[in-house]
Amino acid sequence: MPTFRDLATAAYCPRQLYYRRRDDETPEVPDSVAMRRELAYEYPRLLADADLDDEPIAVTATQYRSALHRAKARSEAWESLVDPADRDVLLEGRDCRGVAHKILEEPVAPSLLFTGEPPDTGVWQPQSVRLVAAALALSYERERPIDIAFAEYPAHGVVRRVSLSAHRRAGYRSTLRTVRSIDGPPSRVRNRTKCETCDYRDSCGVRTRSLGSLL
Known part of the structure; x- marks a missing residue:
């Protein structure tokens, strides 16, 4: 099950x-990612008097607190986000599974x-797919419709x-359908900028060009 x-x-x-399946690789969570995720469980402290200079945030302290204040004011689920019923839960859906x-x-x-x-608005497409997968898996486990999910960017x-x-x-x-149909190397993506940071770009045989050459 994917x-x-x-x-x-x-x-x-x-x-x-x-390539990831071929090499049977499970990416490890870097310490920097784990530290940023922990911010999502510290919102009240970060909104209060925490010294944000010591936190792994990606914007200035002023920008960060402004963004958190907006999130608190706009979200009907703020209390649940601050104090979730559970965390790091493995969900087993009908078609896929994950945390x-x-x-x-x-x-x-x-x-x-x-x-x-x-x-600037919404979420990135891969994140959208992942959010839908999580919501449908939770819906399958709870045996009830679930029509929303939340995306948090705790470093911002x-x-x-x-x-x-x-x-x-x-x-x-x-x-x-794409995941289920993969039994050999799929076609390369057209947007080659995706290849620049890919760990498999050498074995994939994609030649990447600099921004300067593209311009």
Whole structure:
């Protein structure tokens, strides 16, 4: 059964998932990522008098607190996000499985933590697929409809409410079909900028160019 991570990887680049499966690799969580994730369980302290200069945030202290204040004011689930019913829960869905970093009860929804930079609005496509997967898996376990999930970017103080729209569900189903169909190297992605930081770019045979050469 594919994992949430498998689906997110395939949404970004199916070929990358192929190589990861071929080498039977399970990426380890770097210490820097673990430290940033922990911020998501410290929001009240970070909003108060914590010295943010000592925290692994990705923006200035002023920007960070402003973003957290906006998240608190706008989110109907703030209390649940601050004090989730459970954390790091393995969800077993009908089609995939994986870990939800937080399980909320008011409203009932999963929340996933992303340590990179958020887009200006919404969430990145691989993250969207992963959020839908988590929500559907929780829905399957609870035997009740769950139509939302939350994306947290704790290093930026940003929280996004994500609805399971028809468009997002379609993207999830398309990615799930892709994952199930992989039995050899898929076609290379057209957006070669994705290849620049890929661990498999040498074995993949993709030649990357600098921004200067592209311009």
